Structures are given as structure tokens and as C-alpha cells.
Amino acid sequence: MVVDLHTHSTASDGSETPSALVEMAVSMGLSRLALTDHDTLEGIPEARAAAEPADLELIPGVELSLDYQGGMHLVVLWLEPGAGPLQDRLVSLRAGRSLRNAAIVDLLVGLGMPITLEELAEEGGGGSVGRPHIAAVMMQKGYVSSVAEAFDLWLSADKPAYSGRPRMTPEEAISLAVASGGVPILAHPHTLGINRAHEMAQLLTRLRSAGLVGLEAFCAGYRRHEREGYADLARRFGLVASGGSDYHGSYKPGLALGTGYGDLEVPDSAVDLLRAHAVRP
Numbered sequence: 286m287v288v289d290l291h292t293h294s295t296a297s298d299g300s301e302t303p304s305a306l307v308e309m310a311v312s313m314g315l316s317r318l319a320l321t322d323h324d325t326l327e328g329i330p331e332a333r334a335a336a337e338p339a340d341l342e343l344i345p346g347v348e349l350s351l352d353y354q355g356g357m358h359l360v361v362l363w364l365e366p367g368a369g370p371l372q373d374r375l376v377s378l379r380a381g382r383s384l385r386n387a388a389i390v391d392l393l394v395g396l397g398m399p400i401t402l403e404e405l406a407e408e409g410g411g412g413s414v415g416r417p418h419i420a421a422v423m424m425q426k427g428y429v430s431s432v433a434e435a436f437d438l439w440l441s442a443d444k445p446a447y448s449g450r451p452r453m454t455p456e457e458a459i460s461l462a463v464a465s466g467g468v469p470i471l472a473h474p475h476t477l478g479i480n481r482a483h484e485m486a487q488l489l490t491r492l493r494s495a496g497l498v499g500l501e502a503f504c505a506g507y508r509r510h511e512r513e514g515y516a517d518l519a520r521r522f523g524l525v526a527s528g529g530s531d532y533h534g535s536y537k538p539g540l541a542l543g544t545g546y547g548d549l550e551v552p553d554s555a556v557d558l559l560r561a562h563a564v565r566p
């Protein structure tokens with residue numbers, strides 16, 4: 286059975302609504318789907334309502350951007366919407382996200398590429414808005430020829446229209462996730478920018494002792510030996526090898542739900558191993 290434990294909807298920066306995402310998962314024959322929007326659980330109720338009659342197991346989740354050198358993403362699965370230590374923290378993080386969008390809009394205006402917060406909100410379709418939406422608006426207005434160009438020239442770290450925002454440390458996020466009954470998983474580890482084995486070992490030891498449960502090994506775009514390498518790394522550090530497509534709809538062209546670039550296969554067994562760590566507080 287095909288499972289996907291990392292996807293995005295219009296509740297953050299995906300192009301499909303939560304229910305459209307679920308319908309797609311059902312039509313593709315997926316048995317389990319985790320919705321892991323950035324910093325928000327807002328899409329979960331809609332996704333769950335769509336999944337129930339279709340006999341698809343919907344795993345509620347979120348993806349967090351953490352304070353770490355070149356950036357670190359943490360997927361937290363089985364995090365329920367409502368009140369809780371991490372859930373409450375997400376509310377203040379979202380406020381930080383809108384302040385940051387306003388700062389970037391100001392920078393773009395100053396650089397002669399005016400866009401407005403209204404245009405951004407419209408592009409976001411009612412969900413939380415981030416840099417991919419800003420890039421899309423810049424493209425529509427003819428300031429850049431592609432979303433990638435918007436990032437390369439203007440929006441990436443150290444580029445003229447970059448603005449940072451407050452982020453949790455890995456330890457803070459992991460302990461809040463655990464305290465909230467969620468299962469923390471280190472996402473797409475290649476983006477950490479770590480090339481040396483001993484540095485990766487140090488980091489995993491540090492995160493494991495903070496309560497990390499899983500490590501994504503089954504990511505779209507990884508070659509077979511990379512997936513095996515990360516799965517092996519997970520085993521050595523007592524972590525569960527997880528993964529998913531990181532589906533964003535039309536914001537990541539060519540990438541399919543479930544199968545990624547065609548060769549992705551997240552083992553069904555990962556779900557049960559991860560679920561064993563999900564404890565209701």
C-alpha cells in the first residue's frame with residue numbers, strides 16, 4: 286500500500302485544497318496520508334472530513350522551520366488541532382510569519398517591484414502565506430520569469446528582499462512536539478547542508494536525546510543509495526526511517542503525491558513504528 290507522510294495544501298504553500306489533496310490520494314490508491322502544512326493545522330479538519338468516508342487514514346501533522354545554520358525542517362505527525370504546548374506556539378509563529386511577509390513587501394517596494402499584502406492574500410487563497418506566494422505574485426507582475434528566479438535573485442537568504450523571522454530551536458520544537466503527543470521527524474536531511482559523517486552523527490545524537498523519533502530517508506529526488514544510506518543512518522541512531530513526497534501541487538511541477546518523481550515508495554511499516562511513539566498527553 287502506498288503511503289505519503291509529508292504533503293502540503295492551500296493551508297500553507299501547496300496549490301491543492303486539503304479536500305482536493307485527499308481526493309487525489311484516494312484516486313491514487315493511497316492508504317495513509319499525512320497533511321503537514323507549514324506552521325499550521327488549519328487544513329486538518331477539512332482533510333479529515335474528506336478522508337473519513339473514503340476509508341483513507343488521515344494523519345494530522347505540521348512542518349516547522351527551525352533555527353539551525355542553513356535551516357532545518359521538522360515534520361511532526363499525530364499532532365491534533367486545538368490547544369496544546371506546540372499548537373499554542375504555532376499561533377505566535379504565524380504572527381511572526383505575517384510580520385515577515387510585510388517586511389518583504391516593504392523591501393520589494395523599495396526595490397521597485399511593488400506588490401501588496403492583498404495580492405499576497407489572494408494568491409494564498411485564504412491559507413497561510415509565505416515566500417512561494419510572494420514569488421508567484423512577482424512572476425505574475427512580470428518582475429521575474431519564474432518562481433526559482435524570484436528566489437535566486439531576491440528572496441533567498443542574503444538576497445536583497447530577504448527577511449528572517451523568529452524560529453524555534455530544534456530542542457524547543459522537539460520537546461513541545463513530544464509534550465503535545467506528536468511524533469517529531471527530521472525532514473529531508475540533505476537540506477541541512479551537512480557533508481561530513483561525524484557532523485551528522487553529532488547532530489543526530491543531539492536531536493535523539495532531545496526526543497527525535499524519526500528521520501526522513503524516503504524523499505522524492507533521492508537516489509536509491511541515498512534512501513538506503515539515510516535509512517541505515519536512522520537505524521544506527523535508533524530512529525524510524527520515514528518520508529514522503531513533500532507534495533506542493535503546481536508549486537513543485539513534476540512531483541506527484543505518493544510516488545514523488547515516480548520511484549518513491551514509503552514503507553507502510555514506518556507508519557506503525559512511528560505511531561507507537563504517538564501518545565496522547
Ligand SMILES: [Zn+2]
Nearest residue numbers: 348358472473
Ligand atoms: Zn521542508
Ligand SMILES: [Zn+2]
Nearest residue numbers: 291293348531
Ligand atoms: Zn514540506
